[in-house]
Amino acid sequence: MSTSASLGTFEDKIAYIEGKCGDNGDFSARRFQVFGRYPAALFGFSNMINPEMLNTNVLRPLMYRPLQLDDVDDLPPERLRDVLINDSLFFSQAKIEEAPDRWISGLVHGQSVVVIDGLEGAIVVETRHIEKRGIEQPLTEQVIRGPREGFIEMLGTNLSLIRYRLQTPEFRVHTMEIGRRTHSSVAICHIDGITNPELVNEVKRRLSKIDVDGVLDSGYLEQYIEDNHITPFPQVQYTERPDKVVANLLEGRVAILVDGSPLALIVPTVFSQFYQTVEDYTERFLLMSAIRMARLVALMFSLVFPSLYVSIISFNPELIPTEFAVAVAGGRAGVPFPAVVEVLIMEISMEVLREATIRLPQQVGGALSIVGVLVIGQAAVSAGFASPITVVIIALTTIGSFATPAYNAALALRLLRFPLVIMAGIFGLYGVMIGLILIANHMLSLKSFGIPYLSPLIPGNFQGLKDLLIRGPLWWMKKRPAFLQTIDRDRLGSNTPPEREARNVLDPQKIKNKQER
Known part of the structure; x- marks a missing residue:
């Protein structure tokens, strides 16, 4: 039974769900009556849902009729559907799904499914609640000067960390599911109006062609989407720092995040990114240029x-x-x-x-x-x-x-x-x-x-050379990297020069002369 038409009766729907998920120790099924008269059943995996939220915001509202409907004796199925979604359930993420495979997909993702006698389809409610670790300082990338926050395994939390630093409506997130068994959620992030649309489409195309049993980490995707598979050099950069992701998005790159992985992928990538750090841009350029040169010497030294x-x-x-x-x-x-x-x-x-x-x-x-x-x-x-x-x-x-x-x-x-x-x-x-x-x-x-891979050195680009061997002053880098072919090339306003004429408002000599007058 794979179509909604073949699951016409209430008992058929219950049998279908229990046949798919019932042989699990943590699977729970609860029968009750909606408003005291409509037979219903609630399904979910107990270890993935919040029981308090389920009892308070799902079961209780469904069992007791809303006050505004006390005078109504009977509700036809089409009216019951609107009442449940608009008046009873205290959830913004509650919807009616017609396809039975969507019920099963919702259950394995931590959602709860409510089947009601006489109601076409089933109600899928977002009740997912999974224990997660706190937001901590990144372990693989030490922070000297910058935010002490790193990604965790939850995709929603990671997206919120990016939105916290990128508070613009142009920030776009496209999601897809990859993995025949795991159905892992993958988020593709970019900034509309900066990132080249052809790059975004190419990332989506490469990801959509992946047909694998499971995606357990972002490293799985990296190996499928890179251009050259027989090379020791990485062609995709990964990071667990939200500020680094935002900085690359502002340059016109695309970030890929996977639910369950604390590491985000950044594409496209050139070799110069691997010896640069976020601290290169938070400190003054003279100091960080010297440190970057020392880093390059150490890199060649080790080779x-x-x-x-x-x-x-x-x-x-x-x-x-x-x-x-x-x-x-x-x-x-x-x-x-x-x-x-x-x-x-x-x-x-x-x-x-x-x-x-x-x-x-x-x-x-x-x-x-x-x-x-x-x-x-x-x-x-x-x-x-x-x-x-x-x-x-x-x-x-x-x-x-x-x-x-x-x-x-x-x-x-x-x-x-x-x-x-x-x-x-x-x-x-x-x-x-x-x-x-x-x-x-x-x-x-x-x-x-x-x-x-060696851009902006080969092919040469004068603007890119300002941030290659040394880290030039921020006011030198007015353009985004040319090799990314961004829509908006300018990242620094023309009226934002450095302070050339210092106004010494607290100069003791000037204050003394002013007082003598």
């Missing part, structure tokens, strides 16, 4: 430093100053492995140690990291297993990878270190340069929703 060390030690030791070369040779005197094998062993050991630190309970993880770095490193040097300079190189490389704000981008650089080290051990500095050229060529071939 090429081990391979440079291997190539110089193995093929070009003449590039090292004499005094330093003697110290390095003395440290490596008792090491039985060539430099490339030694670095690979230490790198793999560090990756295993880092993964173990992440997976262990928080109370033990910190202690393990200290023990691993100090004790194991010192023991390896003392046993002649590794040279002191190698331990220093690996430690500096690991610290440099921690300076990359985005975990997925840092992971890509960590993986690319290994082929670079192998090529350095085989071809020396030539191998390092060939590896870097291949990486650069691969990044040039990547696109995110049609946008070149």
Whole structure:
């Protein structure tokens, strides 16, 4: 029985619902009479609904006739329908659904279904109430200067956090359900009048083509909608900070949120976003430009430093100053492995140690990291297993990878270190340069929703270069990123220059001269 016509009688409807959901320990069914004369039944999953709300705002109003209808003896079915929705139920989210599959969908989403004898269809009432964790500081993105609020698993709460910071009627939210089994709610967010409509349509098209059993996290969607699936570089940015989502929406991007996931996806994405942070724009530009440059140095440091060390030690030791070369040779005197094998062993050991630190309970993880770095490193040097300079190189490389704000981008650089080290051990500095050229060529071939991955560097854009290597003053960046092809290009008014002529209203000398007059 799948159509409303085949469920004509009251008992047929009850049998249909109980046949679909009745074989569950937390499924509840309650028979009663509407206004004391119309047989009815209430269904719901007890662990997903608010019982107090259900008793007070659903059962009680349905059992007792409204005062304005005391003089009416009989209500025809068409009149009963309007009375229940408009006069009895104390719910703004109560509607009559004709399709039986919508009843089942509402039940598994935490809604309650009321079936009444003589009433076509059934009443679906929004009574969902699921325990959730509080809004806390983001765990994956540390906040130095900015809001201490992060997304949680509830989609409605996450959308409210975005609307709180984006109080404009142009903010648009489109929802869809993905997953044959989970029926996960997915929200597509953008700003009407800024975001290119073709981008929004393309995001909807890619999401609508996903046909999978379940979507448990936003990371599932990321793997389906990215342009290139065989690359270590992420083409979709994720964040659990509402202010970061709002900042990207104002630039003309699209945000994707999934019910049950605290991480929002942001598309399209270019590589420069992975070494930028929200704090870059909340502090003054001179300081944050220096910090960003240090972050970029650490990023390159974590990628090429081990391979440079291997190539110089193995093929070009003449590039090292004499005094330093003697110290390095003395440290490596008792090491039985060539430099490339030694670095690979230490790198793999560090990756295993880092993964173990992440997976262990928080109370033990910190202690393990200290023990691993100090004790194991010192023991390896003392046993002649590794040279002191190698331990220093690996430690500096690991610290440099921690300076990359985005975990997925840092992971890509960590993986690319290994082929670079192998090529350095085989071809020396030539191998390092060939590896870097291949990486650069691969990044040039990547696109995110049609946008070149290295924008605004390639293709070059003067406005975008103001926020690439350094963070220019806010009043320099009057236009939104050109590669996003936004409808409204201007984000800074023409009459909003910085204060050039300071009015020293409290200058002591001026006040003294004024008083003497």
